[in-house]
Amino acid sequence: MADIELDAVDRRILAILQHNGRTPNQEIAERVNLSPSPCLRRIRRLEESGVIRGYVALLDPHKLGLGLLAYVNVRLDKRAGATGFAGATHAEQFRAAVQAWPEVVACHAMTGEMDYLLRVQVADMAHFSRFVQEQLLRHPSVVDVKTSFALESLKETTALPIG
Structure with missing residues (x-):
């Protein structure tokens, strides 16, 4: 699969989700200056392309x-x-x-x-x-x-x- 192009907004979305994968779409959209629908489309594109592999709970060993x-x-x-x-x-x-x-x-x-x-x-x-x-x-x-x-x-x- 070819690498996808990531712009500055995609990178900010990824940074937010890396910090807290449970951040609501509405909050992410506000923080990256998008409306919720285009923000959600970007997140889904990142998931479907495999850039976002999944969401997990990090446990304390x-x-x-x-x-x-x-x-x-x-x-x-x-x-x-x-x-x-x-x-x-x-x-x-x-x-x-x-x-x-x-x-x-x-x-x-x-x-x-x-x-x-x-x-x-x-x-x-x-x-x-x-x-x-x-x-x-x-x-x-x-x-x-x-x-x-x-x-x-x-x-x-x-x-x-x-x-």
């Missing part, structure tokens, strides 16, 4: 008992022709497994020595240990894992720098 944040670098077996269940490559199996692990809240394919970077949110070290030993290290393609734990969060945002 600590208040949910998920106080340990780990970043896990994973290296996979990359032997040529290595396949697992049903002819899927180890990488395909790993990507599917990550989708099923609720502790993994983000996964990125990486350049460099390691193949993937996982952001893992768990209750405590015992929970993390169970996840690593019972899920991650048991996966047939995983050959190396390196973990760093977050000591403190200095900045965490879902807002993108849209200008």
Whole structure:
């Protein structure tokens, strides 16, 4: 899908919605100097084009008992022709497994020595240990894992720098 053109009004609408996705259309329209109907049309265009992927509630992991944040670098077996269940490559199996692990809240394919970077949110070290030993290290393609734990969060945002 081609990128859509975003003008200054679109960017202001996006900034408002990034700050609070529940802002009423009437308020957004007033803040961007549009009437409600054209404002709503712009928002719908942004949604339909995929610029706005969805609306969510942001939860506090600590208040949910998920106080340990780990970043896990994973290296996979990359032997040529290595396949697992049903002819899927180890990488395909790993990507599917990550989708099923609720502790993994983000996964990125990486350049460099390691193949993937996982952001893992768990209750405590015992929970993390169970996840690593019972899920991650048991996966047939995983050959190396390196973990760093977050000591403190200095900045965490879902807002993108849209200008």
